Amino acid sequence: MSLPSVELRALLDATLAHYEDRAAAFWAVTRDHDVTQNRSALLAALGPGGPWTILDVGCGPGRDLKAFSELGHRAIGVEGAGRFVAMAQAYSNCEVWQQDFLELDLPQGRFDGIYANASLFHVPRQSLPLVLARLHAALRADGVFFASNPRGTGEEGYRDGRYAVLYDWPSWRSLVAAAGFAPVSHYYRPGDVPVAQAQWIASVWRKI
Known part of the structure; x- marks a missing residue:
């Protein structure tokens, strides 16, 4: 059964409040997390050339914005938590828009x-x-979309104070394909454990 918009708003607001209250602690834990593989997967699919204009969706305190910018790309962040917006602007020196997922307004x-x-x-x-659909529209023709999500079997609800949906690969593939993307590649993280034990699914897509 679909939830009314007021309930969806409450779910997202609770998640944003969780991050607002724990912004400094979150940054301390994630600042040095190595996701070079994920950034490289996006850039590899974009191919030679550039510099590219990249939108970091849910950019948090700006770790990946800064990394993309230091590689010479034009990186722009979009983030719903106000404290993260300020942190990301200060850390990355990139443009960051405060928008949440239910109110995305992208060029x-x-x-x-x-x-x-x-x-x-x-x-x-x-x-x-x-x-x-809004992300698809924001991409140029043949643009590339990267996503990494925790892995599950369809669980949906609050986890550690944040609302979360945990997809398996077939479910995620179906949803993204239905939005007008063609799969390029996917892989599991961390890569040093058997696939069955990997907790994250990363995927690369091309706009069609």
Whole structure:
């Protein structure tokens, strides 16, 4: 059964409040987390050339914004938590827009790549098709979309104070393909454990 918009708003607001209250602690834990593999997966799919214009969706305190910028790309963040917006601007020196997933207002066809690392799993399942449609519209023709999400078997609800949806690969593939993306590749993280034990699914897509 679909939730009314007021309940969806409450779910997302609770998750944003969780991050607002723990912004400094979250940054301390994630600042040095190595996701070079994920950034490289997006850039590899974009191919030679550039510099590229990249939208970091749910950019948090700005770790990956800064990394993309230091590689010479134009990186722009979008983030719902106000404290993260300020932190990301200060840390990365990049432009950051304060928008949450239920109210995305993105310029159409502006971005070469969209990078959503550990963010889209906070979108309630019923709202994900609309979010993906807005990301699709924001990409240029043949643009590349990267996403990394925690792995599960369809669980949806609060986990550690944050709303989360945990997808398996077939379910995630179906949802993203339905939004107009063609799969390029996917892999599991961390890569040093058997696939059955890997807790994250990373995937790369091309706009069609």
